[in-house]
Amino acid sequence: MAYASALLRDPARTYREIDLAGRTAAADGPALVQLLYEELTQALRVAAWAADNRQFATRSERVTRATAILFALEANLDFDRGGDVSRTLARFYAGCRRQVVDASIGTDGEPFRAVASELEEIAAAWRMARAA
Template sequence: MTYASTLARDPFATYRQIDAVGRTATADGPALVQLLYKELVAALRAAAWACEKRKFAVKSERITRATAILFALEAGLDFEKGGQVSETLARLYGGARKTVINASLGHDPKPFRDSADMLDEIAQAWRTASAA
């Protein structure tokens, strides 16, 4: 019953959730990281849009998603194999999380856009490294 009522309220959100679950189920390590970055950047851009449009429920949902993804990316770091790169990424994810949480208290879309742009650059580096 819960699933049906959720579907009736927002079928697009339900589709995106099912789509994301399907893509993560078959993704290997690098592909999963790329997918997480894609979802993270999309969530941050949607939070910025929601700030501008004063869609506070959407903003809250997207911030929650972005924060959860940042935690997942940090939890997936291998500090033994990754060494200084893992430490740098951990600081970056922590800083981005702090920026997002601080920005969640206001209505300025800029911190969300800036974070999305920065993380999109890292995502591009992951795509380039994975293609090599």
């Protein structure tokens, strides 16, 4: 009963979670990384909006999601095969996490948007590499 109540309270969120679960179940490794980048930049953009609009619960939720995705991206780097690229990405992800956590205590959305923009550049390069 509590589960049904939660579904009815926020049907849009429930739909997004079901949609994400479906997309991740069907995704292979490269497609999953692309999906993580999309979810990460979306979380950061919502955190920016929430910070600007003093919606602290939403900001906190999106910051938690963004940092979890950054940890997942870093944890799945293959340092044996990826060499310098993996090490560079690990440093980049750690730096992004630090920026997100630092921004989470303020009310300015710009730091979240800046990190999202940087990640979107990498996501675009990832898409081009997958398409080639």
